[in-house]
Amino acid sequence: MEQEKYTQLWLNYKNAEGNGGIQDVEIRGFSPENRVIKSAVCELKDGVSKKLAVAITQDITVLREGYCLEGSNDRVEIKASDEKGVLYGAFALIRALSCGRNAETLSEKASPSNPLRMMNHWDNMDGSIERGYSGNSFFFANDDMIIDDRTRDYARLMASIGINGIVINNVNVKGTATYLITDRFFDKVKELSDIFADYGISLYLSLNFASPIELGGLDSCDPLDESVISWWKDKIKEVYNRLPGFGGFLVKADSEGRPGPFTYGRTQADGANMLADIIKTYGGIIIWRCFVYNCTQDWRDRKTDRARAGYDYFKPQDGYYHDNVILQIKNGPMDFQIREPISPLLGGLTRTNQMLEVQIAQEYTGHQIDLCYLIPLFKEVLGFHTYSGEEKDTVADYVSGRTMGNALGGMAAVINTGNDMNWTGNDLAAANLYGFGRLAYDTDLTAEQIAREWIAQTFGLDREHEDILADMLLRSREIYEKYTCPLGIGWMVYPGTHYGPSIDGYEYSRWGTYHRADHLGIGVDRSDKGTGYAQQYYEKNAVMYNDPEKCPEELLLFFHHIPYTWKLKTGKSLIQHIYDSHFEGYEETEGLADAWKKLKDVIPEDAFERVSERFKLQLENAREWRDQVNSYFYRKSGIEDEKSRMIY
């Protein structure tokens, strides 16, 4: 048997017993020739092995992109008001059967929590992936595009979890990628977007804000310059002529060396609105990243606070952005650390479309070597009460549009895929890929529900083994947090790679990312006596974060500079907590690795071995973290471990 080039992840229909369960699908209301309906029918025929009659029925009472499944006597009816709803319903049926549900008693109704559910690829056209840990790009190589069988399977996988928008290229747009909106690549982008369209996915591109200069030969990209505007009008018209159904542009401007409106003394709103006004004619949107901060900070400076930068800049512009602009806001104010507070921009903006950006590429969370199931983190973010005074005041409410009644919003993930045969390097990291999509579609799902769905479809384990793996996933984020940076401080990694411990790695750098540890204590004072960052929250949260006694302890060092002798609620001193949590984190990592061994006989051998190799590396990594963090703080504080364990 030929070795497969890549796995089908949770759409592993080969595991089904023979397929062919569905002979024909009755379609009512929809055109059987519609590309998305055809995809849905195809999936049903491939993915259902049980003898089953299936009907697809248009029902305009079902919400947009939602579906109803109703089962009875070997028959299931999928109802939806639109074609995407049908496709999602088809995948839901396949999922339900894979998870062992009974078709005859199926009664499931769902509609997306978020209008936009997006994946952001940081793929470069040379084939590399910025912060990629799963091989190279499957979209690009050698400054050209790749379109092959895998492209379609990728689209199927994304549709199966409800993704409806994909940005295919890195937000740092340079070199060849600038030419994705030119004749050089239009044909191939069109081919790709057609494949996406078959699965209800809009293709988006990251944009080089300096395109008028680099492509147009203008001497400016000032968003208020008439020749620049005129250039963009022509260019966007051309884009839509060549790419009907194109979703729009994602823009990283004026950040980390990228060009933007600031060069010309303009606001981010000036830049975003200019593009948005032009693209609106074609139904497109502009997604504008809020990742603007001073990346040439002086470590000596204790007043400037990178955490403040997003809110300080964008809050005064609230209401200035036109209605087809969405601000894409990272979950925390810094940059995807294992523990950060929720960005105060989320819900802090009350008159601006907003989208939550999370990262399933494990940049700071273990490079897909260390196991770190991130759905619990995302659940915390979504469930965070802003206490804005609105009835619907959680982050989930704001980004979904529920609070403000706006149509545009949602969730985006920096994706964790590459051309590794298992897509995500670590087979278990696929749980984050799956989980993000499912959560974006239905934010009420629990992290455990999602984990079990993923396990059932991927490995089809019995309950006992599913419990083991679900438990590993659910505990993994807390374990990673324990052996890495204590209590929300973050950043103790190598600049550049963002892996492995380097306690002072960022301490004397220009990135605004400091822990300020000295012989007495550690942490950044972001209270009203410090940088004042805590005051960016609505009052109830501001009061809580401002006071070290009230501040949630997992964020204590993010908000306060705390003496090593400070007593935590457990009665432990801060320093003892650091020691204990790091010893525990390593021991619990050993526990994860041991638990995995119990699955040896129920996981396919190749996957089992791949993950086992990762656990070996994770153990080494956790040991380095434990010993370096403990040694660092022991050498600084001079305070002995109460339990006299080995600290170097």
Place this chain on the structure above:
Amino acid sequence: MEQEKYTQLWLNYKNAEGNGGIQDVEIRGFSPENRVIKSAVCELKDGVSKKLAVAITQDITVLREGYCLEGSNDRVEIKASDEKGVLYGAFALIRALSCGRNAETLSEKASPSNPLRMMNHWDNMDGSIERGYSGNSFFFANDDMIIDDRTRDYARLMASIGINGIVINNVNVKGTATYLITDRFFDKVKELSDIFADYGISLYLSLNFASPIELGGLDSCDPLDESVISWWKDKIKEVYNRLPGFGGFLVKADSEGRPGPFTYGRTQADGANMLADIIKTYGGIIIWRCFVYNCTQDWRDRKTDRARAGYDYFKPQDGYYHDNVILQIKNGPMDFQIREPISPLLGGLTRTNQMLEVQIAQEYTGHQIDLCYLIPLFKEVLGFHTYSGEEKDTVADYVSGRTMGNALGGMAAVINTGNDMNWTGNDLAAANLYGFGRLAYDTDLTAEQIAREWIAQTFGLDREHEDILADMLLRSREIYEKYTCPLGIGWMVYPGTHYGPSIDGYEYSRWGTYHRADHLGIGVDRSDKGTGYAQQYYEKNAVMYNDPEKCPEELLLFFHHIPYTWKLKTGKSLIQHIYDSHFEGYEETEGLADAWKKLKDVIPEDAFERVSERFKLQLENAREWRDQVNSYFYRKSGIEDEKSRMIY
């Protein structure tokens, strides 16, 4: 006027007033057709502007490669026993005149202190230079060799300072460089070696010890394997057929990932002697680097000591190396730090040819951005008394062969050149290039003599300005030391780049390079209570280094772990010394930059601007060192600066 592609450094004959001072040269005893004699005559005609009669006379009483200059009535006689002596005499005459000496009263006699005076290029065949700070290679580009006008000028420059051997390629021999000893490159290497030969310089190559595998298709490079030996016999025969006059090979084996005898359970002597026995027939030599250590150390391990590695390995093999092998030994036991003790192998070996290796490429000493005149450091090394019990017991005595009466020995420098138009990036770094050669030829020259010679020939300054620049050079090493790592501890740099402060950069690494700072003190205990490294010296030095009260304070932290409150001989505490020296170091750097400004009108404008730019960077660098080092130790010790200066 056409812009010159590169400068002539100290052979700047254009500065001479018109040249043509010498019409003809009378030659007695030597063949006027000899290639080296012809070069000497050519230099004399180009380089002497004063009307002068010059005679070259063979005198077999002059020592090998030595010369006598005797001046009288507009006539100078150059006497030598061999052609190289003539060439060096010719350059000496040009130098004397450039330095303002009177030809008529010239009476100078010199002969080389060291038989071998070598430059080691770490140039790669793709044109990059490992640890190069002056552009790319002028020998290699795009996996090919470059031979042009610059090649000859380079050879002239090297001959003018007495260099008689040059290794053209990086000691880490990989890829294309392995093929330098094959037909692919023989013609070009021959062409290059002919140019070198015109100037009395032997060409050497770094060798890939795995050549029998990579070139020969054997499955081993075991030095005791008959097929390997046979392969080398054929190969070296071929090399000498194609490259008559070839000097020999430099080998880095079993170090930092390079292959070597250890792979086959053989000794370094096995490897070196095998090659040496073969090459001896042709008059060649094998230079074997002693840079063997465990580069995968565990930072937790306080017993293993990288400083010990060289002596521990090579001392027991003393006497095992054949007489055309030279062990090339770095000046310190670690790796070219701004302050290290002298390697105990130097003079510790008493029955082995040895060569001192220093580095003028400023890898750890400021990347040719920071001014760091290294001749004072080399003088310390050469003048170091080993107290071996021999009458001639300094390092200079040992490496010159004076102590043991051996014929092979000398000095090698990792060179600081590249294809920058000024050769050394920083124009002032050429003082190290010049100085190394002069010092290797005459180890009795003082650092100041060398500095003044270089200034006179390069810039021709009046006494007042020469004093300023000489003072800058002579103080620069001490200043660099002050603002960087305190008291011999070293290594507080970024791994990888080896520039800029990163106090803990190597602290938790695998490189064996730790400072062991904690809340009470800093330093590595290498006494008999610690790693025992101090015991590798002869008794008098061992006793001195072993005792923190007797240990020279500039090396205190290299040999001992010392509390911050330890009183130094100045009466200052260690911590106060750290603060004071770092504040002073920065202030003195400002002094250097200010002194340079005084030379604005006497230094060519382009050179003045280039150096001024470097001082700007050096000031930024010194400020980072000062603030990061001081903050690091303040945060760790909690001890206030007595003078209450700003520490962060």
